[in-house]
Amino acid sequence: MRILKVNLSEYSYEIEERDDIEEWIGGAALAVKLMREEIKPNVDPLSEENVVVFAVGPFTPAYPLASKTVAMFKSPLTGNLGESHAGGRTAMAIANAGYRAIVIKGKSHKPVYVVVENDRVYFRDARVIWGIADSLVVARIIAEKEKGRGIRTIMRIGGAGVKLVRYACVTTETYRHFGRLGLGAVFGSKNLRALVVIGRGAFKVKDVKAYKEVYREIYDLALKSDAMKKYHLIGTPVNVKPLNTIKALPTRNLTSTTFEKADEISGEAFAEYNLGRRIACAHCPIACIHVATLRIPYENEPYFYRTIMVSYDYEPIYSLGSMLGVGSREGVLRLIHKVETLGLDAMSTGVCLAWATEAFKRGLIGENETIVKLEFGNVENYLQAMEYLYQQPNDFYRVLAQGVERASEVYGGREFALAFGGNEMPGYHAGYATHIGYLIGLRHSHLDNAGYALDQKIKDYPPPEELVDQLVKEECWRQVLSSLVVCFFARGVYKPEIVSKAFKPLGYELSEEELIRYGEETYREKLRLKVDMGFKKPRIPDRIFETECTHGKLEREYVERALDYWWSKYVR
Amino acid sequence: MPKRLVTVDLEKCVGCGLCVLACSRKFGYAGNDYSGILSVSLSGFERGATVIFCRGCEDPPCVQVCPTGALRKRKGEGVLYKEELCIGCKNCVQACTIGAIFERRDGKIAVCIHCGYCVNFCPHGVLALKEVKA
Numbered sequence: 001m002r003i004l005k006v007n008l009s010e011y012s013y014e015i016e017e018r019d020d021i022e023e024w025i026g027g028a029a030l031a032v033k034l035m036r037e038e039i040k041p042n043v044d045p046l047s048e049e050n051v052v053v054f055a056v057g058p059f060t061p062a063y064p065l066a067s068k069t070v071a072m073f074k075s076p077l078t079g080n081l082g083e084s085h086a087g088g089r090t091a092m093a094i095a096n097a098g099y100r101a102i103v104i105k106g107k108s109h110k111p112v113y114v115v116v117e118n119d120r121v122y123f124r125d126a127r128v129i130w131g132i133a134d135s136l137v138v139a140r141i142i143a144e145k146e147k148g149r150g151i152r153t154i155m156r157i158g159g160a161g162v163k164l165v166r167y168a169c170v171t172t173e174t175y176r177h178f179g180r181l182g183l184g185a186v187f188g189s190k191n192l193r194a195l196v197v198i199g200r201g202a203f204k205v206k207d208v209k210a211y212k213e214v215y216r217e218i219y220d221l222a223l224k225s226d227a228m229k230k231y232h233l234i235g236t237p238v239n240v241k242p243l244n245t246i247k248a249l250p251t252r253n254l255t256s257t258t259f260e261k262a263d264e265i266s267g268e269a270f271a272e273y274n275l276g277r278r279i280a281c282a283h284c285p286i287a288c289i290h291v292a293t294l295r296i297p298y299e300n301e302p303y304f305y306r307t308i309m310v311s312y313d314y315e316p317i318y319s320l321g322s323m324l325g326v327g328s329r330e331g332v333l334r335l336i337h338k339v340e341t342l343g344l345d346a347m348s349t350g351v352c353l354a355w356a357t358e359a360f361k362r363g364l365i366g367e368n369e370t371i372v373k374l375e376f377g378n379v380e381n382y383l384q385a386m387e388y389l390y391q392q393p394n395d396f397y398r399v400l401a402q403g404v405e406r407a408s409e410v411y412g413g414r415e416f417a418l419a420f421g422g423n424e425m426p427g428y429h430a431g432y433a434t435h436i437g438y439l440i441g442l443r444h445s446h447l448d449n450a451g452y453a454l455d456q457k458i459k460d461y462p463p464p465e466e467l468v469d470q471l472v473k474e475e476c477w478r479q480v481l482s483s484l485v486v487c488f489f490a491r492g493v494y495k496p497e498i499v500s501k502a503f504k505p506l507g508y509e510l511s512e513e514e515l516i517r518y519g520e521e522t523y524r525e526k527l528r529l530k531v532d533m534g535f536k537k538p539r540i541p542d543r544i545f546e547t548e549c550t551h552g553k554l555e556r557e558y559v560e561r562a563l564d565y566w567w568s569k570y571v572r
Numbered sequence: 573m574p575k576r577l578v579t580v581d582l583e584k585c586v587g588c589g590l591c592v593l594a595c596s597r598k599f600g601y602a603g604n605d606y607s608g609i610l611s612v613s614l615s616g617f618e619r620g621a622t623v624i625f626c627r628g629c630e631d632p633p634c635v636q637v638c639p640t641g642a643l644r645k646r647k648g649e650g651v652l653y654k655e656e657l658c659i660g661c662k663n664c665v666q667a668c669t670i671g672a673i674f675e676r677r678d679g680k681i682a683v684c685i686h687c688g689y690c691v692n693f694c695p696h697g698v699l700a701l702k703e704v705k706a
């Protein structure tokens with residue numbers, strides 16, 4: 001496999017043929033391997049020594065839905081291993097340019113953006129665009145200047161990344177994000193405004209006939225699968241209503257799990273009143289990206305409107321909607337648009353502001369700190385606060401830009417600072433598996449092991465040890481999927497049997513057992529890297545025991561036992 | 573009667589590029605290098621997506637500028653491409669006003685020959701084969 005290594009300190013690059021690491025497949029597994037080779041575990045995440053790996057998989061141009069790119073880096077938010085996945089056209093462009101992975105090292109002396117065009121790498125001056133806060137504008141400028149229309153990806157940061165907000169994201173193709181854990185700040189710290197990859201290429205498969213047959217099978221499965229239909233029609237926000245019904249929708253900094261305006265901001269309502277178009281990641285037949293049209297009048301100028309297109313998903317609806325007590329679709333869309341332009345992670349931003357709102361209410365902080373009055377449901381003030389998160393005009397916003405864990409260390413309110421392993425909480429409060437899942441998931445993401453989904457199926461909980469083993473097993477299999485960079489929404493399509501079958505026409509033999517073993521190995525290696533980076537047992541926020549969830553109130557003892565068990569069995 | 577690839581409803585295009593991948597796959601390749609169709613956003617996905625491919629000129633400029641006869645007028649609309657005659661001069665790439673001829677990595681070109689293979693892989697019914705006069 002070919003790996004491109006770009007060195008920003010020296011404005012140089014090399015392309016390596018690495019047949020020796022073939023068994024690291026791609027995606028998450030390969031990224032862990034390359035991180036191990038390239039990074040010293042104790043480096044400062046915002047220093048020149050941090051390393052970023054973008055990895056795609058062996059199926060990427062070959063089969064549908066192998067459409068994710070795995071980014072790995074040291075996270076400035078958690079100080080530990082950072083991993084985040086994004087769709088868009090990134091995976092396709094990297095694979096067609098001929099690479100399984102791209103490694104970014106060093107730090108540019110001045111702002112640049114980098115263009116990879118198949119075998120060539122160009123370093124471009126980005127000083128002129130460095131001060132532009134709006135990520136969409138930056139992307140448009142680069143898109144107009146560079147070639148490769150239709151076969152490229154433009155991964156860029158907004159103002160939040162430039163200003164090193166530790167949960168700044170990297171955005172690709174307008175609406176997809178390497179959202180979590182602060183890759184945007186890592187870009188910013190490297191003086192890297194954007195990474196453009198232009199890829200035209202293809203490889204001949206080993207067995208053409210079998211390849212076409214397996215392709216057809218996967219394609220048909222994807223279109224017919226019920227699991228995918230859910231995302232097809234209403235998109236991920238289809239979850240708002242059911243989660244609200246089962247008391248799992250975190251509301252107003254998780255003081256409640258039902259939101260009286262849930263129907264207003266449900267997937268169904270967005271689809272009926274706001275959905276403007278749908279688009280897809282490259283090589284995805286589903287097109288789950290739902291884009292809303294929002295017409296905003298100018299207050300003092302009649303007959304002047306601004307029409308914006310905002311992509312909405314369940315996660316931002318939770319974090320900028322129910323979590324902030326915002327129950328109007330227009331309000332939610334405007335907040336999403338704001339984080340989109342600044343390049344902030346929607347979930348971290350929402351959770352930070354929700355914590356700040358409660359801290360404000362309790363008098364831990366005042367207007368001296370927040371400048372604007374923070375109150376649940378007040379969209380205008382939240383928009384202003386987001387602007388401050390970007391500008392960081394005072395100490396408070398400088399601290400809040402480091403995440404809720406840090407902010408609650410400085411200002412108090414730990415009990416209701418909803419972070420797991422330093423990462424702000426995702427949008428589920430469904431039961432034990434949800435929270436244990438966040439705590440032990442190697443990215444502290446709900447998608448690591450899908451505890452939130454398990455909670456929705458479970459009636460009686462097994463002993464915590466059993467639950468942990470079950471979650472780890474799921475996470476190990478998901479290592480396989482994220483090494484193949486298969487979209488998790490397609491996990492119902494890519495069962496072990498199909499995966500193994502799909503490898504054959506490409507010239508690889510991989511049995512189901514081998515795949516599962518690879519997953520386990522990746523899990524262990526990732527955890528080992530986390531430990532070497534100083535991973536500490538994560539704090540359990542008190543709030544999760546105070547607010548009723550699907551299964552009533554949760555007991556601390558169960559969660560602690562689970563965490564202790566995981567720590568002694570898997571970490572130590 | 574010969575057939576030509578057409579769009580039925582371009583507004584429904586989601587920019588997935590499945591058609592692009594189908595076109596190279598037809599030749600046994602995984603990727604986009606051999607594809608005679610390109611999926612693009614309309615200056616950013618906020619404005620939607622579209623596909624670019626040969627629209628089967630009655631009097632094709634690409635054929636006119638091809639020095640070797642690698643591109644010939646097809647019976648019906650569109651062109652035939654004889655790869656072994658192509659010297660990779662890229663005259664045709666310049667000549668096609670809509671940019672429907674693509675440069676391959678090996679220096680030759682890719683152009684839609686209206687075979688219809690991609691039609692079956694457009695999940696949103698954007699593409700179709702239409703009968704045209706010979």
Ligand code: SF4
Nearest residue numbers: 626627629632634668
């Ligand atoms: S390739 Fe372009 S110039 Fe040639 S026939 Fe098609 S549309 Fe016309």
Ligand code: SF4
Nearest residue numbers: 638658659661662664
């Ligand atoms: S690139 Fe090939 S097909 Fe195009 S004009 Fe030149 S010889 Fe003809």
Ligand code: SF4
Nearest residue numbers: 595684685687688690
């Ligand atoms: S009709 Fe055939 S040649 Fe034209 S784009 Fe589709 S698959 Fe390619």
Ligand code: SF4
Nearest residue numbers: 585586588589591694
């Ligand atoms: S397959 Fe259909 S929807 Fe997808 S890019 Fe091609 S024409 Fe558009």
